[in-house]
Amino acid sequence: MIPKPTTLCVAAIGSMTMAMKAQHVLQGRGIAARVLALSPGESRYGCAYGVAFPHAVEEAAKAALAAAHITASQYFTKDANRF
Amino acid sequence: MIYLDNAATTFPKPVCVTAEVQKCLCEYCGNPGRGAHPLAMACAERIYECRAALSDFLGLGAPERILFTHNTTYALNLALKGFLGQGDHVLISELEHNAVRRPLHALQQRLGLCVESFPVLHRSRTQIVEDLARLRRSNTAAVICTHASNICSVSLPLAPIGAFCRKHGIRFIVDAAQSAGHLPIDMRAMRIDALAAPAHKALFGIQGAGVLALGENFMPNTIIEGGSGHNSLLPDMPSQAPERFEAGTLPTPSIVALAQGLKFIARQGLEFIHEQERCLFFALRERLEALAGITIYERERPGSVLLFNHGKLPPNAVAEHLGQHDICVRAGYHCAPLAHAALGTPEGGAVRVSFGPFNTVQELDTLFFALREL
Numbered sequence: 056m057i058p059k060p061t062t063l064c065v066a067a068i069g070s071m072t073m074a075m076k077a078q079h080v081l082q083g084r085g086i087a088a089r090v091l092a093l094s095p096g097e098s099r100y101g102c103a104y105g106v107a108f109p110h111a112v113e114e115a116a117k118a119a120l121a122a123a124h125i126t127a128s129q130y131f132t133k134d135a136n137r138f
Numbered sequence: 139m140i141y142l143d144n145a146a147t148t149f150p151k152p153v154c155v156t157a158e159v160q161k162c163l164c165e166y167c168g169n170p171g172r173g174a175h176p177l178a179m180a181c182a183e184r185i186y187e188c189r190a191a192l193s194d195f196l197g198l199g200a201p202e203r204i205l206f207t208h209n210t211t212y213a214l215n216l217a218l219k220g221f222l223g224q225g226d227h228v229l230i231s232e233l234e235h236n237a238v239r240r241p242l243h244a245l246q247q248r249l250g251l252c253v254e255s256f257p258v259l260h261r262s263r264t265q266i267v268e269d270l271a272r273l274r275r276s277n278t279a280a281v282i283c284t285h286a287s288n289i290c291s292v293s294l295p296l297a298p299i300g301a302f303c304r305k306h307g308i309r310f311i312v313d314a315a316q317s318a319g320h321l322p323i324d325m326r327a328m329r330i331d332a333l334a335a336p337a338h339k340a341l342f343g344i345q346g347a348g349v350l351a352l353g354e355n356f357m358p359n360t361i362i363e364g365g366s367g368h369n370s371l372l373p374d375m376p377s378q379a380p381e382r383f384e385a386g387t388l389p390t391p392s393i394v395a396l397a398q399g400l401k402f403i404a405r406q407g408l409e410f411i412h413e414q415e416r417c418l419f420f421a422l423r424e425r426l427e428a429l430a431g432i433t434i435y436e437r438e439r440p441g442s443v444l445l446f447n448h449g450k451l452p453p454n455a456v457a458e459h460l461g462q463h464d465i466c467v468r469a470g471y472h473c474a475p476l477a478h479a480a481l482g483t484p485e486g487g488a489v490r491v492s493f494g495p496f497n498t499v500q501e502l503d504t505l506f507f508a509l510r511e512l
Contacts, residue, residue, distance in 0.1 A: 070368050070381045071171035072202050075186035090182070092174035101370035104174070 062110040063135045066120060066127035067093055067103065073125060074104035080123045081108055086116050097131065107133065140465045140501045145288050145316060145443055145472075145492030147338045147345060152402040155342055155395045162394045169387055171367035181390055188397035189380070195400055196333060196351050197324030203352040205380045206388050210315045211237040213334035213350035216383060217311050218242065218282070220358025226279035227252040229270060231294060232259065232480040233287045236473045237334075238313055242282070258283075259436075259480055263295040267302050280309040285317035289472050289490055290481065291419065291441025293321060300329030309356065315339060318349075319403055320412055320442050331356040337392050340411075340442070340494075342399030347392035352379060360385075411495055415442040418493040418502065425506040432509075435481045435488065444491045445481070451512060452486045460489075463508040467491050 068074040074090045081088035088108040097105070108116045110132055120127065141149045162184075168177030170185045189201035198204065207213040218241045222228065230238060232255045245251040256269045270281065281303050286293040296312060303310035312333045314323060319340025325333055331353040337343030352358075363375050364385030376382045403411065419440040426432045431449020448456045457469035471478050471487040478487050491505070 070366075070376060070378060071182050072186060072189065072380055073378065075182060076202060079186070079190070090174070090179065098368075100372045101368070103368045 061135050063107045063133045064110045064113045064116065065091070065093075065097070065105045065107045065131055065133055066116070066125075067097060067105045067129045067131070068125065068127055069098075069103050071104050074106050076123070077106040077120055077125045077127075080119055080125065081106065081116055084115070084119045086112050086119065088116070097129075099128065140497075140504055142491045142493065142497065142501070142505070143466045143468050144494035144497075145339070145490060146468055148340060148342055148494050150496060151344065151395070152342055152399065154398045154402055155344065158398040159344060159391045159395050162391050167390050170390060171381070172365075172387075184394050184397065185388060185390065188393050188400075191397055191400045192349060192351070195323075195403075196318075196335075197326050197328075198351050198353070199326060200354070203354075203379050205350040205352065205383045206393055207334075207348040207350055207383075208346065208389070209338075209348040210313065210334045210336040211348070213348045214238060214311075214313060215241045216350055216361055217332040217334060217358060218280075219245065219361050221309065221356075222249065222251060222279055224249045225252070225277065227254065227275050227277045228280045228282055229273055229278060230255050230281075231283040232257050233284055233289075233292065233294075233474070233477040234282070235284060235288055235313060235315065235477070236475070237315070238282055238284070239476060252277075255476070257480075258294055259292065263298050266295060267298050270299065270302050274306060274308070278306070278308055280311055282311045282313070284313040284315070285323070286314075286321060286441070287443070287474070287477055288316045289443060289474050289477050289488070290436040290445050291439045291443050292436055293317060293441070296323075296328040296330065303331075304329040316443070319399075319408070320415065322408060325351060325353055329353075332358075337396040337399070340403075341396055342402050343396030344392050346389040347396055349396075350383070357382075362386075406495060412441075414495060415493045416440040418497055418499065419444055421499045422491060422502045422505070425502055426509070429506070429509055435483065442493050444493075445483070445488045446491070447483065447488045448509070448512060453489045454486065456489050456509070456512065459512060460505065460508055463504070465505055465508060 093103045166180040168181045170182035189204040193201045309331045314335040318335035333351045335349045337347035338345040366381045433447045435445040453469035
């Protein structure tokens with residue numbers, strides 16, 4: 056049984072559409088990813104969306120997003136168990 | 139009932155389309171991009187899938203540059219009013235629908251826009267480009283044209299027109315209301331800056347949604363502002379497409395229906411659909427030409443639309459007679475007076491028959507027998 060990741064990395068993307076695109080890009084690279092709404096403090100201008108993926112593949116995910124010209128305003132980690 | 143008005147809207151819809159609308163309304167129709175609860179996310183995923191499918195279908199390569207509007211007319215207004223400015227010069231074809239003509243007329247009144255038309259009937263690809271070169275001015279901002287006429291099966295050569303526009307730094311805006319789902323479109327290869335299309339015609343979606351596809355490096359201004367689902371604290375619309383241009387709630391049932399319509403087209407094959415329409419055109423042309431006094435416009439250009447006039451009765455009388463036989467056609471000017479003028483139709487316009495994938499030759503026989511009564 057594959058253990059669930061304990062730490063997630065979240066890319067703060069902004070719009071739902073770009074967060075969805077980021078999710079699809081990462082999933083296309085075999086990286087488990089899902090869209091989530093960002094909490095207050097995680098987004099600068101109110102409501103926003105990001106994409107979460109396992110912290111262990113952070114570099115690969117960042118590279119995949121950069122290759123797809125998807126910009127994150129910031130990256131931060133989340134405890135998966137509290138997410 | 140025999141439905142031959144597919145240029146207005148396709149009917150009936152494929153079963154997969156109506157089934158998905160029902161499923162949407164019963165199972166997942168939240169508000170996409172408004173929250174992250176399961177229903178909103180399920181909805182948002184399907185909206186994105188439709189954007190991605192359309193992006194592939196149109197050769198755009200960027201789902202985020204697929205904008206959803208209420209219809210083609212709204213999409214064209216967004217493209218035109220979002221970037222044309224004071225004193226700009228634009229070139230339009232002689233076949234344009236009022237969805238192009240009227241917004242430009244409004245801009246003529248407000249901004250002093252100069253609108254000039256170029257001929258396309260009986261002009262070769264080379265001649266069309268030569269005409270554009272002749273008409274081009276230093277302040278020519280755009281070429282705006284339909285891909286296919288809504289009153290005959292004439293289509294325009296987008297690739298050479300797009301190449302001409304790109305060479306001279308002119309925006310190329312295309313009305314694909316009558317071509318999306320009939321003819322292949324590749325926005326990048328054709329160098330199209332903006333393309334407008336309806337969900338409810340040959341893409342087999344339902345009414346309520348249209349599409350504006352934006353080419354790379356074309357970002358018009360907004361003409362409508364409102365809630366966008368993110369960056370709520372800012373007074374401006376978001377800077378990025380598509381949310382920048384999609385103020386308010388999207389027509390989710392119409393969009394998911396469109397996604398199913400695209401799957402239907404993929405299963406049928408665009409070439410097969412196009413060939414079927416050509417066969418129906420030839421079949422109807424043969425039958426009409428067996429009747430005395432019928433005039434068929436552009437009879438040598440087969441496709442999904444056939445326009446004709448009866449020798450003795452005005453178009454609306456012919457359409458009314460056919461309606462009494464439960465045959466649906468549209469008579470008049472079809473919101474395209476420029477095109478009717480170019481084709482030389484008389485006062486009252488003409489009768490338009492427009493085919494869809496569910497029409498049969500037997501239905502055209504019924505049409506023939508009904509006309510023979512006149």
